[in-house]
Amino acid sequence: MPNAPQPLLSVRNLKTRFFQDEGTTKAVDGASFDVFPGRTLGIVGESGCGKSVTAQSILRIVDRPGRIVAGEIVLTRVDGSQTDLVKLKANSREMRSIRGGDIGLVFQEPMTSFSPVHTVGAQLIEAVRLHNDVGRKEARRRGIEALQSVGIPQPERRIDEYAFELSGGLRQRAMLAVALSCAPRLLIADEPTTALDVTTQAQILDLLRKTQQERGMAIMLITHNLGVVAEMADDVVVMYLGRVVEQGRVDDIFHDPKHPYTKALLQSIPSIDSVPRAKLPAISGSIPHPFNRPSGCAFHPRCAAFMPGRCDTAEPLPVAVGEGRKASCFLYP
Amino acid sequence: MTTGNGNAAAQKSVLLEVRGLKKYFPIRRGLLQKTVGEVRAVDDVTFFLNRGETLSLVGESGCGKTTTSRCILRAIEPTAGQVLLADNGAVLDVATVPRTKLRSLRRQMQMIFQDPFSSLNPRMTLLDIVGEPLLVHGEGNAQARTDRVVELLRLVGLRPETMRRYPHAFSGGQRQRIGIARALALNPRLVVADEPVSALDVSVQAQILNLLLDLQERLGLTYLFVAHDLSVVKHISERVAVMYIGRIVETAPTEALFTSPKHPYTEALLSAVPKPDPRLRSERIILEGEVADPAHAPPGCHFHPRCRYAQAVCREKSPLQQEIAPNHFVSCHRAAELSLRGVARFGSRS
Numbered sequence: 090m091p092n093a094p095q096p097l098l099s100v101r102n103l104k105t106r107f108f109q110d111e112g113t114t115k116a117v118d119g120a121s122f123d124v125f126p127g128r129t130l131g132i133v134g135e136s137g138c139g140k141s142v143t144a145q146s147i148l149r150i151v152d153r154p155g156r157i158v159a160g161e162i163v164l165t166r167v168d169g170s171q172t173d174l175v176k177l178k179a180n181s182r183e184m185r186s187i188r189g190g191d192i193g194l195v196f197q198e199p200m201t202s203f204s205p206v207h208t209v210g211a212q213l214i215e216a217v218r219l220h221n222d223v224g225r226k227e228a229r230r231r232g233i234e235a236l237q238s239v240g241i242p243q244p245e246r247r248i249d250e251y252a253f254e255l256s257g258g259l260r261q262r263a264m265l266a267v268a269l270s271c272a273p274r275l276l277i278a279d280e281p282t283t284a285l286d287v288t289t290q291a292q293i294l295d296l297l298r299k300t301q302q303e304r305g306m307a308i309m310l311i312t313h314n315l316g317v318v319a320e321m322a323d324d325v326v327v328m329y330l331g332r333v334v335e336q337g338r339v340d341d342i343f344h345d346p347k348h349p350y351t352k353a354l355l356q357s358i359p360s361i362d363s364v365p366r367a368k369l370p371a372i373s374g375s376i377p378h379p380f381n382r383p384s385g386c387a388f389h390p391r392c393a394a395f396m397p398g399r400c401d402t403a404e405p406l407p408v409a410v411g412e413g414r415k416a417s418c419f420l421y422p
Numbered sequence: 423m424t425t426g427n428g429n430a431a432a433q434k435s436v437l438l439e440v441r442g443l444k445k446y447f448p449i450r451r452g453l454l455q456k457t458v459g460e461v462r463a464v465d466d467v468t469f470f471l472n473r474g475e476t477l478s479l480v481g482e483s484g485c486g487k488t489t490t491s492r493c494i495l496r497a498i499e500p501t502a503g504q505v506l507l508a509d510n511g512a513v514l515d516v517a518t519v520p521r522t523k524l525r526s527l528r529r530q531m532q533m534i535f536q537d538p539f540s541s542l543n544p545r546m547t548l549l550d551i552v553g554e555p556l557l558v559h560g561e562g563n564a565q566a567r568t569d570r571v572v573e574l575l576r577l578v579g580l581r582p583e584t585m586r587r588y589p590h591a592f593s594g595g596q597r598q599r600i601g602i603a604r605a606l607a608l609n610p611r612l613v614v615a616d617e618p619v620s621a622l623d624v625s626v627q628a629q630i631l632n633l634l635l636d637l638q639e640r641l642g643l644t645y646l647f648v649a650h651d652l653s654v655v656k657h658i659s660e661r662v663a664v665m666y667i668g669r670i671v672e673t674a675p676t677e678a679l680f681t682s683p684k685h686p687y688t689e690a691l692l693s694a695v696p697k698p699d700p701r702l703r704s705e706r707i708i709l710e711g712e713v714a715d716p717a718h719a720p721p722g723c724h725f726h727p728r729c730r731y732a733q734a735v736c737r738e739k740s741p742l743q744q745e746i747a748p749n750h751f752v753s754c755h756r757a758a759e760l761s762l763r764g765v766a767r768f769g770s771r772s
Binding site for chain 2 (some may be wrong): 128136256257258259286287288289291292294295311313314315316317318319320322339340344352353354355357358359360361362363365366367368369370371372373375376378391
């Protein structure tokens with residue numbers, strides 16, 4: 090599939106930091122990537138890699154004491170104009186219309202993202218009315234339609250139920266209905282299936298794929314599950330401790346990984362089609378605490394290809410390692 | 423280590439046998455808390471566990487796998503059934519032994535928990551945490567206990583110098599190692615591990631799985647592994663039992679279960695697992711609907727409302743367990759005639 094010439098969202102050198110008493114955490118430290126219409130970008134990484142903070146930065150919902158300190162997040166609007174989200178005020182009218190309007194969001198934990206004291210319908214109708222100039226009745230009709238479109242049975246009844254009355258899978262569908270109710274052009278899904286069983290996960294992933302085909306929206310899928318990424322993504326960004334270490338097409342990343350971290354990660358995951366009870370090549374050590382960020386390339390203490398005097402002194406910059414792909418590693422000059 | 427022994431031949435080395443285990447939770451309503459129904463969390467579960475092997479219980483949330491494991495440890499009282507544990511030539515029924523005898527029994531059965539953050543007391547040092555089982559069971563004096571803790575920490579790959587520190591100083595993977603050291607303190611024979619790696623980062627999961635395999639080899643441990651992640655299960659177990667709404671629907675040696683499943687639910691579960699290879703985006707079997715409420719389980723085969731092969735008989739009669747291949751047990755009316763799809767035999771990852 091040829092890339093659309095114009096990315097829908099373009100993130101350039103994004104830096105988000107948390108200023109705490111104990112020190113400054115560089116949660117996102119110079120991330121750059123593009124999201125194209127109709128395609129799915131998978132952002133993969135383990136805890137502390139900055140994948141969720143990246144999503145929060147795009148939506149401008151980074152909690153204090155976090156702040157975007159540098160970079161651009163350029164969104165191409167419906168009329169073709171470009172808006173740098175970093176320059177907008179987080180609570181400005183324009184940002185509020187983008188958040189939930191142009192960009193929809195689905196969180197990991199649907200239980201905590203719904204209000205427990207309002208019905209699903211009330212929250213859905215609120216979202217519809219916030220972004221569309223419609224009456225209560227029309228909003229409710231659209232709400233029921235939205236619930237139906239995500240495969241919730243008996244939407245006329247479900248709309249008046251509370252989140253706790255729904256099962257995990259239905260709750261995640263309802264969450265998706267809220268996000269889709271305003272026809273976003275970009276859907277950010279932050280670990281949308283992590284709390285679900287595999288069979289329910291398969292249903293939700295299938296639903297995401299169908300919705301994308303119907304509406305042609307872009308999806309930014311944030312997950313630690315490499316299986317989900319392989320299944321869903323067109324393009325992949327691999328992050329480690331706030332940095333993008335590698336990015337490229339999904340097939341390249343999985344079949345010809347360049348960065349030692351990507352390689353090690355792919356080898357270390359148990360796969361359903363591997364030989365039973367064989368030892369896995371594990372990555373040694375654990376992810377450092379953000380306050381003890383290693384010098385140079387942050388992965389060097391765990392890296393199999395560590396070059397003393399090089400990797401621990403300077404930070405590698407992203408370089409092209411093939412068509413449409415980049416890696417940040419001194420192995421590639 | 424062999425993958426699944428012959429049934430009769432292995433009889434001698436059976437460590438644990440669970441027969442007709444049931445756990446019903448009453449549903450109480452109203453002012454007088456009258457019992458109006460029951461949740462059949464575990465409904466007639468039977469399986470055995472050989473010495474030195476790993477059996478995994480898999481299934482979706484609410485299928486009763488955790489409840490089963492808790493009944494075996496008698497952390498909760500089973501409603502009916504037997505939990506027979508071989509104990510120095512004798513056989514003890516854990517489900518009915520008097521409470522006073524439980525403590526000595528629990529020396530032989532220990533547990534590794536899912537969440538390495540909430541399962542360690544933040545106010546206790548490593549020495550206290552790992553040494554507590556020794557203290558509770560009156561093992562040795564303070565010096566002997568400290569020596570044992572040092573030994574245990576080395577065994578799980580932690581530096582003994584850190585034993586005066588508190589859990590907060592350790593990462594998730596290291597904390598899970600602490601939990602494992604605590605479980606091994608009393609030299610148990612059976613270790614029940616309830617989702618021991620699901621809370622860990624992917625790069626750390628492999629370390630803990632390798633450690634568990636390693637310890638099993640060195641100490642001859644028997645594992646009952648409770649998990650929902652089939653990739654992890656495939657990696658650690660010799661045999662797998664699949665549960666659905668309180669019942670075991672299929673039990674088989676790992677390779678057989680994954681390559682030639684005999685129960686439609688197993689087939690659907692295997693097909694739902696996302697494979698870490700974009701070239702394998704296969705036609706998935708998407709199960710319609712949701713797991714039924716165990717308080718109102720469907721009649722006949724519990725799985726029939728979601729089963730694409732269901733026939734009239736499945737709605738009426740509960741299927742009996744049959745041995746369809748050596749050591750491969752399945753509860754499905756149509757097991758013999760169906761040819762179901764498993765996963766590829768060997769890794770396609772290069």
